[in-house]
Amino acid sequence: MSALLALSASIVSAHALAQSVQYASGKGIFDTKCAVCHQAGGKGQDGLAPPLTQLPGRYAGDAAGRRQLGLTVLNGMFGAITIKDKTYNFKMPSFASASDEELASVLNYVVFDLNAKHDKAKPFTAAEIKTLRAAPMDGAQVRENRAALIKSLGL
Ligand code: HEC
Numbered sequence: 001m002s003a004l005l006a007l008s009a010s011i012v013s014a015h016a017l018a019q020s021v022q023y024a025s026g027k028g029i030f031d032t033k034c035a036v037c038h039q040a041g042g043k044g045q046d047g048l049a050p051p052l053t054q055l056p057g058r059y060a061g062d063a064a065g066r067r068q069l070g071l072t073v074l075n076g077m078f079g080a081i082t083i084k085d086k087t088y089n090f091k092m093p094s095f096a097s098a099s100d101e102e103l104a105s106v107l108n109y110v111v112f113d114l115n116a117k118h119d120k121a122k123p124f125t126a127a128e129i130k131t132l133r134a135a136p137m138d139g140a141q142v143r144e145n146r147a148a149l150i151k152s153l154g155l
Pocket residue numbers: 029030033034035036037038048049050052055056069072073077078079080081088089090091092093095106107110143146
């Protein structure tokens with residue numbers, strides 16, 4: 001009986017955690033535009049779209065990493081990538097049609113709500129996205145840029 005009580009208490013606290021979202025509007029955008037590929041909570045889909053629960057948090061504390069996150073949502077990304085021995089090779093579309101505010105807010109949801117570690121990162125601002133929007137690149141370049149970043153951060 002006490003085991004059952006302990007179990008139900010942990011279910012209740014997991015539920016409370018799931019509801020305490022810092023970036024609710026970012027979550028709304030994520031659930032509408034991103035979850036179809038990355039799945040709810042950013043857990044990813046094998047062979048299709050990578051999980052977003054570890055690397056974005058690591059990128060966000062670094063200037064080049066922040067730039068990479070912004071470039072990915074603005075321009076999309078194309079070409080195979082490998083995360084933890086799993087390869088993903090599908091096309092991430094560009095979300096340049098979303099506003100700077102929306103993109104900052106969805107990145108904040110990904111970094112701060114979906115990643116346990118975020119290396120003391122500051123929240124994304126619309127101004128940060130606006131600067132990156134001024135210099136579009138193609139999805140293959142975004143992937144090359146990612147490869148260089150992964151190397152320089154030692155990830
Ligand atoms: C049509 C499917 C699809 C949708 C929709 C999509 N993505 Fe992606 N995303 C991908 C794929 C595929 C990749 C990996 C691209 C590659 O293999 O080059 C990716 C990569 C990423 C990465 C880079 C991860 C890393 O480790 O560098 C981020 C960040 C990301 N997506 C965020 C988002 C966000 C935020 C949204 C919604 C605004 C979104 N994605 C919508 C398919 C999608």
